Amino acid sequence: MNVLEIRGLVKTFTLHTIDGRTVGALHGVDLDVARGEHVALAGSSGAGKSSLLRCVYRTYVPTAGRILLRTSEGTPVDLAALPDSEVADLRGRELGYVSQFLRAEPRRAVLDVVARAGAARGMDPEAARDSAATALRRLGIDERLWAMHTTVLSGGQKQRVNLAAGTISPPRLLLLDEPVSALDPVNREAVLAMIADLTDAGVAVLSVFHDLDAIERLATRVVVLEEGRVAADGPPAAVLRDSELNLEVAR
Amino acid sequence: MRTVTELAGTGGPRGIFDELSKREVRRAALTAVAVPGYQVPFGSREMPVARGWGSGGLQVTLALVGPGDRLKVIDQGEDGGVNAANLRRLVVGHVGCEEETDTRRATLIQSRHRIPETPLRADQTLVLQVPVPEPLRAVEHDVREQRRMHAQEDYARMWVGLYEDLVRNGVVTKSAGYPCMVNGRYLISPTPIPRFDVPKLDQAEHLTLFGAGREKRIYAVPPHTRVEPLVFEDVPFEVEHTPGAACRHCGATASYLVEVPSMDGAVAWVCSDTDFCTRNREVR
Amino acid sequence: MSWALKVDGLGRVYGEQGPRSLPGTGPEHGTSVSPATGAVVAAWDVGFEVAPGEALGIVGESGSGKSTVMRCVAGDERPSRGSAYLSAYDDGRTDVLALDDGARRRLRIDRVAVVYQDPAAGLDLDTSAGGNIAERLTAAGGRHFGRIRERAAELLELTEVPLSRMDDPVRTFSGGMRQRVQIAKALANRPPVLLLDEPTTGLDASVAAGVLDLLRNLLERLGVAAVVVSHDFGVIEMLTRRVMVMQHGRVVETGLTDQLLEDPQHPYSQRLVAAARG
Ligand SMILES: [Zn+2]
Numbered sequence: 001m002n003v004l005e006i007r008g009l010v011k012t013f014t015l016h017t018i019d020g021r022t023v024g025a026l027h028g029v030d031l032d033v034a035r036g037e038h039v040a041l042a043g044s045s046g047a048g049k050s051s052l053l054r055c056v057y058r059t060y061v062p063t064a065g066r067i068l069l070r071t072s073e074g075t076p077v078d079l080a081a082l083p084d085s086e087v088a089d090l091r092g093r094e095l096g097y098v099s100q101f102l103r104a105e106p107r108r109a110v111l112d113v114v115a116r117a118g119a120a121r122g123m124d125p126e127a128a129r130d131s132a133a134t135a136l137r138r139l140g141i142d143e144r145l146w147a148m149h150t151t152v153l154s155g156g157q158k159q160r161v162n163l164a165a166g167t168i169s170p171p172r173l174l175l176l177d178e179p180v181s182a183l184d185p186v187n188r189e190a191v192l193a194m195i196a197d198l199t200d201a202g203v204a205v206l207s208v209f210h211d212l213d214a215i216e217r218l219a220t221r222v223v224v225l226e227e228g229r230v231a232a233d234g235p236p237a238a239v240l241r242d243s244e245l246n247l248e249v250a251r
Numbered sequence: 252m253r254t255v256t257e258l259a260g261t262g263g264p265r266g267i268f269d270e271l272s273k274r275e276v277r278r279a280a281l282t283a284v285a286v287p288g289y290q291v292p293f294g295s296r297e298m299p300v301a302r303g304w305g306s307g308g309l310q311v312t313l314a315l316v317g318p319g320d321r322l323k324v325i326d327q328g329e330d331g332g333v334n335a336a337n338l339r340r341l342v343v344g345h346v347g348c349e350e351e352t353d354t355r356r357a358t359l360i361q362s363r364h365r366i367p368e369t370p371l372r373a374d375q376t377l378v379l380q381v382p383v384p385e386p387l388r389a390v391e392h393d394v395r396e397q398r399r400m401h402a403q404e405d406y407a408r409m410w411v412g413l414y415e416d417l418v419r420n421g422v423v424t425k426s427a428g429y430p431c432m433v434n435g436r437y438l439i440s441p442t443p444i445p446r447f448d449v450p451k452l453d454q455a456e457h458l459t460l461f462g463a464g465r466e467k468r469i470y471a472v473p474p475h476t477r478v479e480p481l482v483f484e485d486v487p488f489e490v491e492h493t494p495g496a497a498c499r500h501c502g503a504t505a506s507y508l509v510e511v512p513s514m515d516g517a518v519a520w521v522c523s524d525t526d527f528c529t530r531n532r533e534v535r
Numbered sequence: 536m537s538w539a540l541k542v543d544g545l546g547r548v549y550g551e552q553g554p555r556s557l558p559g560t561g562p563e564h565g566t567s568v569s570p571a572t573g574a575v576v577a578a579w580d581v582g583f584e585v586a587p588g589e590a591l592g593i594v595g596e597s598g599s600g601k602s603t604v605m606r607c608v609a610g611d612e613r614p615s616r617g618s619a620y621l622s623a624y625d626d627g628r629t630d631v632l633a634l635d636d637g638a639r640r641r642l643r644i645d646r647v648a649v650v651y652q653d654p655a656a657g658l659d660l661d662t663s664a665g666g667n668i669a670e671r672l673t674a675a676g677g678r679h680f681g682r683i684r685e686r687a688a689e690l691l692e693l694t695e696v697p698l699s700r701m702d703d704p705v706r707t708f709s710g711g712m713r714q715r716v717q718i719a720k721a722l723a724n725r726p727p728v729l730l731l732d733e734p735t736t737g738l739d740a741s742v743a744a745g746v747l748d749l750l751r752n753l754l755e756r757l758g759v760a761a762v763v764v765s766h767d768f769g770v771i772e773m774l775t776r777r778v779m780v781m782q783h784g785r786v787v788e789t790g791l792t793d794q795l796l797e798d799p800q801h802p803y804s805q806r807l808v809a810a811a812r813g
Contacts, residue, residue, distance in 0.1 A: 013798070017809050054797065060797065084794075088791060106744070107744060
């Protein structure tokens, strides 16, 4: 069953502050992600991978097309047309997003950031703290850091805290934008294992990874984007072998 | 047919207060009775009394009093004071009513600092002279804002004043003119009467009219009207009382007592209400 | 009903109220001053809803009309037209903008609270911190001194004001501390709607950060519906999840807060965001 169905997605930026020119990012993308499926987006930088994730999360305003999310209540909603407040309500429990940007919430303790994310999704505050602790432990965040503000963390630590916050009480559809880009090999292993578990638990994942190895290990399907269009869609081994992007992606 | 001017009387030697002015005061007083505690504006006149000696009270008295009345005027509880006597004579000379010092026999009583100890009856009227009628002046100087606060029954800042007093001093220090809610609606300042006299206004048999000459305001507490001092539920309203004090003349302990200098330097107390004290002595 | 506060078609014109004052004003004309009448169309056709537990931001430069909207909703000013509803007042059936002054004022006791940029606008500086809170509590009928003290202490604790300062006049407080007292007072009667007008503007950066953290925590915890007016995207980003951009008295864009910052649509929004990003 598809959790996400994207049809004819177009995203164009109009740059009013420059000269009003328009820049196309996505030119009619179709894409499905089923429950328990991990679809990795591949393609050169500028191909529209991040834009696609942001359109789904509605950080970007889709210009045209439909983005159907089948919520846990079973009704499909069109994220491209949904009122802001309803999108905001879906965020968290139904729709999760872990950004590559190492934005940390200022002046808030590590454990707090993760626990509050859980509480915001309706978890009991006590249970949220327990789950937060479990996730942080699993992701190798030293317990001595938990009471510190996130701003003191290294890039890799922030990335893992973001992931912990984004996956506590896992959403139905998880959008991952280069979640391991700043990690050393050991921590990277922990994160990849956690993402694999999420897929096994039925979470639909749509991801952007900058390394081929992660895609091969996690993705159940790969969609290659080229200049804002789908260039290939299929099993990871076949797509990556056939694609001339191999080197590009791996680099 | 007589002209309005003739009806109003002339400004001759006895015409300190013409008929038109009386009528205006009566109208204001009637409004005041109809809306208990509400300060009704009226066109206050210049009165031949010393400044600060109750031109407002005098105008109310003159508007109410008739030849058949018995008028009692007290100053600080005394009938015999120079001011009280002068004022009484002024009205009596003008109207031709009787002078009276016995609270029980008076039909009209004008006062400033006290309400007589002897409970007043339904057939008696108390006129209180008010120097500062506006209780909100303590917390707000802007007259328009004061009016808004009354209109919207927005007295929170009075409560804050009480709160601050309690926090700073541990007790409510306000004594004379203690702010009271009338009929659960309007806040009044009951003139410089001591707290001791405030309960006498609550559900009283008699009508009390308050006249403020300089401020041009008349307000009223009609008979059988609630008069509740502003107090927090858990901080009881306490009236002035000195344990062990008794009147040097009549021995009363439950009347309002004032300190007087005594020969031997010790503290001595006497009733502030001289009429009450005299009769109390006779009883004993 | 999903909203705690709903505003429809709000307009505020200074000067001639007639329809002649509208043409030639708004973003497309680059002015809010009517060429025909000289009237200032400070706000026009502004509408929004805020859900319990949600914070809506209103951004724009000075003169954009954002503070006018706030003042009209707060009851500090009468709008020229429009209506507003509170789910906590008559189940949202009564237009609270049409209430008389007294009724509007009473809404401020326990239904809609405002935190102003200038603490002196929301506080009596010569009254103690506790006394300022007592004002709100007694306005709501509180008549028990002990319980008023208790609740005031609780609120000061909530807003991280040292209890040792409870009985000091607010005038002796620092700017950040005054703002905390103002927030405590605003929350005194647990209003379901909270309006914040540039709540950290004018404070030193570190002090502002502390007040902002406090507001963030309170909004998360209390479940109030909040409207945050600010020219500062940092404040908007931290406190709100949806935002409305105003220019020359009109709403030019509404969106999710992250969307406005990442993908602003209107030319004016793009300029604002670009300027904020330096
Ligand atoms: Zn005596």
